[in-house]
Amino acid sequence: MSSLLLPSGPVVRDTPFLREYSRIHQMSTKIALYAQEHTASPGGSMLSTNIDDLAAVGILSLDDVTYMREHHIQFHGYPNRIAGDVPVFETVFTNSRNPRRIVGYSDGSTVWYDLRRAQ
Numbered sequence: 001m002s003s004l005l006l007p008s009g010p011v012v013r014d015t016p017f018l019r020e021y022s023r024i025h026q027m028s029t030k031i032a033l034y035a036q037e038h039t040a041s042p043g044g045s046m047l048s049t050n051i052d053d054l055a056a057v058g059i060l061s062l063d064d065v066t067y068m069r070e071h072h073i074q075f076h077g078y079p080n081r082i083a084g085d086v087p088v089f090e091t092v093f094t095n096s097r098n099p100r101r102i103v104g105y106s107d108g109s110t111v112w113y114d115l116r117r118a119q
Contacts, residue, residue: 016095020071021102021112024089027064028104034059035082035106051075079106 012018031054051068054060068075073091080086089104092115099115 024102024104025110029108031088032108082106084109
């Protein structure tokens with residue numbers, strides 16, 4: 001008699017959506033960590049809304065910048081404050097039955113919204 005082994009916990013699948021979600025989460029975390037370690041000067045933030053500037057100072061990698069361009073990920077600009085309601089990265093993932101909006105926030109959190117339910 002053979003026995004069947006079932007997973008003892010959640011099974012994470014490697015899908016294009018999860019890869020996109022994970023990448024945005026990684027980039028949001030980079031922004032959050034940098035912002036926590038480098039407070040803005042009294043004259044304001046030295047960083048612009050240009051993703052190339054973020055790569056130049058080492059916050060994002062050149063690979064991150066290329067990925068953002070190829071996947072049409074919108075950058076809302078370097079955050080003025082770190083919070084779970086300040087979006088930094090955003091994209092609409094349409095390579096599935098249900099399109100989803102993925103948003104990376106300045107505190108490093110990432111959330112997805114089902115766009116069909118929002119209609």
